[in-house]
Amino acid sequence: MPHVVTQACCGDASCVYACPVNCIHPTPDEPDFGTAEMLYIDPSTCVDCGACVTACPVGAIAPGHRLPEDQRRFTEVNAAQYGENLFVGDVRFPVNMAKRLPLAPVSTPAPLRAGPQHVAIVGSGPSAMYAADELLRLPNVSVTVYERLSLPFGLARFGVAPDHTATRTVMKLFDDIARHERLRILLNVEIGRDLTLDELRERHDAVFWAGGAPTDRPLRIPGTDAHGFAAATSLVGWYNDHPDFADRRFDLSGERVVVIGNGNVALDVARILAADPAALAATTISPTALEALQHKKIREILVVGRRGPREAAFTLPELIGLAESGISVHADPADLAGVDTSASDITEREKLALLRELAERPPVGSEDGAVRIRFAFGLAPHEIRTDDGRVTGVRFERTAVAADGTATPTGEIVDVDAGLVLSAIGYHGVAVPGLPFDPKRGVIPNDDGRVMDGDIPVAGVYVTGWIKRGPTGFIGTNKTDSAQTVASWRHDVEAGLLTAP
Numbered sequence: 001m002p003h004v005v006t007q008a009c010c011g012d013a014s015c016v017y018a019c020p021v022n023c024i025h026p027t028p029d030e031p032d033f034g035t036a037e038m039l040y041i042d043p044s045t046c047v048d049c050g051a052c053v054t055a056c057p058v059g060a061i062a063p064g065h066r067l068p069e070d071q072r073r074f075t076e077v078n079a080a081q082y083g084e085n086l087f088v089g090d091v092r093f094p095v096n097m098a099k100r101l102p103l104a105p106v107s108t109p110a111p112l113r114a115g116p117q118h119v120a121i122v123g124s125g126p127s128a129m130y131a132a133d134e135l136l137r138l139p140n141v142s143v144t145v146y147e148r149l150s151l152p153f154g155l156a157r158f159g160v161a162p163d164h165t166a167t168r169t170v171m172k173l174f175d176d177i178a179r180h181e182r183l184r185i186l187l188n189v190e191i192g193r194d195l196t197l198d199e200l201r202e203r204h205d206a207v208f209w210a211g212g213a214p215t216d217r218p219l220r221i222p223g224t225d226a227h228g229f230a231a232a233t234s235l236v237g238w239y240n241d242h243p244d245f246a247d248r249r250f251d252l253s254g255e256r257v258v259v260i261g262n263g264n265v266a267l268d269v270a271r272i273l274a275a276d277p278a279a280l281a282a283t284t285i286s287p288t289a290l291e292a293l294q295h296k297k298i299r300e301i302l303v304v305g306r307r308g309p310r311e312a313a314f315t316l317p318e319l320i321g322l323a324e325s326g327i328s329v330h331a332d333p334a335d336l337a338g339v340d341t342s343a344s345d346i347t348e349r350e351k352l353a354l355l356r357e358l359a360e361r362p363p364v365g366s367e368d369g370a371v372r373i374r375f376a377f378g379l380a381p382h383e384i385r386t387d388d389g390r391v392t393g394v395r396f397e398r399t400a401v402a403a404d405g406t407a408t409p410t411g412e413i414v415d416v417d418a419g420l421v422l423s424a425i426g427y428h429g430v431a432v433p434g435l436p437f438d439p440k441r442g443v444i445p446n447d448d449g450r451v452m453d454g455d456i457p458v459a460g461v462y463v464t465g466w467i468k469r470g471p472t473g474f475i476g477t478n479k480t481d482s483a484q485t486v487a488s489w490r491h492d493v494e495a496g497l498l499t500a501p
């Protein structure tokens with residue numbers, strides 16, 4: 001039985017280069033690589049050699065016959081991508097006409113002609129570590145990584161949920177990179193506090209800013225200053241033992257939590273709040289969070305989207321992971337009735353099929369003592385309801401969702417009681433003193449990684465990761481992103497452009 005890519009896939013494409021028969025797609029050279037929710041193995045081409053299994057840093061690939069029960073659905077998910085139709089972006093190819101680019105070659109770069117270079121990288125998250133890895137392939141480059149926290153690897157450590165144990169093993173790969181003899185990591189050094197950007201530029205030939213997008217996108221409705229409202233960023237930091245959130249406390253004594261937003265982070269926080277604390281005890285969860293969760297009174301977590309199920313922001317692998325987690329998960333049949341899937345791609349159709357299955361599952365009530373997660377769609381948050389400065393719930397306005405996915409308020413009010421309300425509508429970058437910033441997108445303006453001040457490149461300063469492209473994509477997406485920035489830097493070094501004229 002062919003091999004299968006499963007939930008932990010973080011899209012770094014290492015498997016693509018290992019496969020001798022080019023059956024793992026999309027490859028980084030294919031147009032839909034940047035938007036794919038994971039990579040998929042073509043079951044009709046796979047020769048079961050197993051080379052991809054050892055190449056995968058997070059153990060996301062397994063032989064089909066050895067898949068555990070909760071991962072079996074991924075056999076269909078992989079095969080469906082190579083079924084009667086293959087989508088490349090919006091273009092549909094019958095499979096026998098499917099476009100296949102040649103297998104990407106693995107090349108060893110030639111040494112720099114410009115002589116030895118010492119590069120500073122600010123941050124030690126995935127984008128920083130992939131950039132360092134790419135830079136260190138050049139024999140005459142050395143790298144110093146500056147990290148403000150006492151532990152490295154950014155959101156791979158402080159974002160990825162503690163029960164996503166396979167995904168968290170990517171830190172072993174970063175540990176390997178960190179051991180390179182030409183790499184130094186300086187922890188507890190914040191650029192802007194302990195050293196200025198100018199000082200850094202004086203000490204190095206180039207600076208790569210890889211500081212991520214650390215804040216939440218604000219939810220601009222009344223009541224968000226009340227006790228019992230929080231951004232998911234702080235709950236994630238709290239359960240992952242991030243030092244900035246160690247003192248946060250969350251009131252888990254109410255029966256219902258509302259999570260506003262339905263991306264993968266919303267699913268993470270809902271799953272951690274619903275999980276059996278005994279199961280979480282075996283993970284890297286913070287002891288303070290575990291203790292609080294052991295005393296929770298929560299019975300229901302409502303995950304709410306402004307638009308319809310077709311527009312749900314979570315990815316299919318994460319929905320499968322939640323549906324197979326043993327937690328009671330439900331969708332409302334009324335939300336799914338009449339949803340038109342004719343224009344949807346394969347992944348969207350599979351997502352809706354699974355939501356329909358969840359809608360058919362018999363509801364488990366609080367009388368059973370189980371905590372359940374319930375999806376609700378077509379509800380736009382209007383205000384956080386409060387009493388004496390404390391959250392009592394959320395006032396939503398029902399929306400009508402058009403075929404193109406736009407949501408229009410209908411005027412119908414829906415009140416939901418809750419003791420805790422979490423906003424999970426996305427992360428956002430913050431401005432770096434001394435560098436240009438696009439406040440709307442929360443990114444540092446750049447041209448393929450070169451920091452741009454209007455039309456003029458800021459000599460010797462580059463950017464990668466979430467602060468370069470915005471808070472989207474998986475851990476592995478940062479690998480191709482950082483490779484692009486390193487290619488821009490290399491071009492500039494060879495062209496003698498690193499210092500301002």
Ligand SMILES: Cc1cc2nc3c(=O)[nH]c(=O)nc-3n(C[C@H](O)[C@H](O)[C@H](O)COP(=O)(O)OP(=O)(O)OC[C@H]3O[C@@H](n4cnc5c(N)ncnc54)[C@H](O)[C@@H]3O)c2cc1C
Pocket residue numbers: 009010011122123124125126127128146147148149152153154155156159160161164167189190191192210211212213214236265268427464465466467472473474475476478
């Ligand atoms: C809650 C959550 C869960 C996620 N789960 C998954 C998952 O399961 N699978 C997956 O593939 N992807 C997941 N992701 C996405 C993944 O974490 C990101 O794609 C990735 O971490 C972005 O990398 P980055 O290097 O740009 O930023 P970050 O990981 O945020 O790293 C930035 C680093 O820079 C440091 N820094 C910032 N400013 C300074 C400064 N001035 N001086 C020194 N250091 C500084 C920070 O402390 C941090 O260590 C998740 C993201 C979130 C938010």
Ligand code: SF4
Pocket residue numbers: 003018019020021022023024041045046047048049050051052053
């Ligand atoms: S088992 Fe071998 S042939 Fe099959 S996807 Fe993996 S590397 Fe390719």
Ligand code: SF4
Pocket residue numbers: 005006008009010011012013014015016039055056057058059060061476
């Ligand atoms: S994590 Fe990387 S190596 Fe593993 S399956 Fe996904 S793309 Fe392939």
